[in-house]
Amino acid sequence: MKEIVIIEWKKLWHSKLTVLAVVLLIITCIFLNFATFFVFEADSSGRNATIRKEAKGGMLNQEYIDYLIESLDVYELDAAAWYDLLQHESYSNAFQFIGFVKDYSDNQLQDILSNEESFYQQYKMAVSKEIEHANLFNWFSYTAEHMARIDNKIEQIQTPIEVGYNRGIGMFIYQYNTLYVLVLFVISFVLSSIFTCDSPQGIDELTLALKKGRKQNFNARIITGNIVALTIYAIFIGVMLIQHALMYSLQGWGNSLQSYWVTAIYNISLGSGVLIILAHGLLTVLLVTNLVMLISIVIKRAKIATLLSITVVGALIQLTNTSNPLLLQLNPVYFATQRFNSRWGFEFYYFIGNIMIPYTVIVLMLGCLYFFVIRLLTVKQYKRYTLQ
């Protein structure tokens, strides 16, 4: 089996189409990341702003709040000055955080920032209100008991939170969400001919006449396809991380998750949050990979299989624009993207009775279900496969 996997791996990577697809993916990512860098980092006079400022990192505690009040005169800021400070990387996370609390509070800024304990109490109330507000747009509604469970979790958020410069990580997340779909298109092109009978990497009479039968060969191709997809995904993440490290620096992995996703209620670091996003992305990549291979084994013609794969991937991407929340939450492309773009999201919760289930767990369950169905349909094709 191992030898067959290696052979199929070499066949795929010897294909000019595969190499071209990966090269185009790398070039496109590099170009678009630079374009975003120049557009986003230009200041109002048209020059690129210096983005690596001296960052005041650390715990957003009383000392930090006092520092902000004394050095920046926060109580005298008008809307324009407030906006300017939000662009200033040294303090932007603290100001995003304070601004969020201010928006949900009826109190004046002086009262909000009067002491650390009161500040974080108001923060937790703001999180609860935001989660309740966001639920209005969902396909199910939280009851009072559900909100009580959520409030209980919110109480457990460890404070003070750690803030600091994390522009690089933020832009990585933003660009990852934007460019992720390119990985899915590359996989569609690379793997849609893996089971076709009219391509060099595909199936021929010899393959169907193997000593150990077609099952071993087909399973080896499935494994190879998944490894190739993993490799392409790893290349994509590598390029994004390296480029963002060079352009922005990737400081801030140890910051609290709440320094970026203000309403997240996990007590983990920002780095761990990014790993969760990448894991979601990996799940979607594997689902799409196996779906493309299923299309390949059913259609058996390279061009039609590629066209259908691209159409299906395009349809899944287009369906993420739906306003129907249930349809959205069932979409594998939604697992990996979109919901992490908002600073007021990261997770939402389903309830079965009073058991609180994070959407991440639902994603895992849905992923397993989709994978099982695709696998079942694929295996059914093994015996039926003919070269006509």
Place this chain on the structure above:
Amino acid sequence: MKEIIKIEIKRIIRLKNLLVIIGFVFMYSIISSINAINQYHVYDSSNQRILSARENLSESKKHQFALDEEMIKDTVARKNTNPHLYNRLVSTLIAANYDVYVEDLSADEIETFYSRWIAATTVNSAKTLSQKDIKSMEEMVARIPVPIQLGYAEGWKNVNDRMVDIVTSLVLITPFLVIPLFAKDPKTNMTDLCTATKYGKKDLTKARIIAGFTIASIIYVIALSIFALTTLLFFGFDGANLPIQSSLHYFFSPINLTYFQQFLWNACIGWAALLTLITLTLLVSVISKKVLTAALVLVFIIAIMILTPMDSNLHYYIGIFFPHNMTNFTNYYASPFMYHIFGSTILPHYMAILVSTVVVSIFTTLTVWISLKSLKQPLK
């Protein structure tokens, strides 16, 4: 030559496939029209339907009038309070021109309705313009006939507003159909035989380019016609000659056009966008020579065009002429940019056609040149 073009067209698209495309477009048009009709139901504050779309539209068809001082006075005096479309349109347009409630308008304010509208239209469009352009804008606005004629034109309004999606889909998907014109399927490699024939070089290249344009144009015209006719059959053909300023979307547009003219402009710009992408596709396929490779490169080119972030300057000079942006028809009528060539001011819809003509010419020339150059290379 004609025979070669016909053969190339038949090689790419058969009647059966065309009928499938027509079927999809027809289904989409019906669904789109049904969704559009449902927007015309009227509900009260407790979400109970008080007027069906059919009643609303059939009553509104009977009313055509000018938005003149008398009509404004009647509206202010709340003489017309029925919830029908024609009446709500009048209130909405009047309200759009003022910062106060319609009922609170004074007699002086009513008298100055159009001078206020002219000022608002000029200012609205002049946000990004130079002084010279503002003067041109004022002259354009002055040419719009006032008082504005209002009436039933829901068919044309829906065609113009909703054609964006179908035109964008046609622009982005049709180019993939013409890839096999120059790109070869390795299993049926007839290149050497074709090159050895009398008409297998320059004539074949020209025929293929013409075939590409013809296929794209046929699909575009048929699809757009089906979409427009289906929508117009649902809503009626009335109002083609009404000004676009009679809708809330374009009430402050400085461009003097009727709905029918707007539809023709949209169709032309969509066609120009399609041909731009078609010639780009032909160029890519003549360079790559393989179907899947050409498709891959095309996907990435389209992805780069869609995903490249742009500031306002880049968008003004380049972004607005990308094919998928050209089909964003609102850009041409509401707060349009102005362009300058040799001292003349040019509106964006003229500029879009001009730029795409230049781009199409360049890509076509490159395609012919590369194709002929590759024919001169020794056979492998």
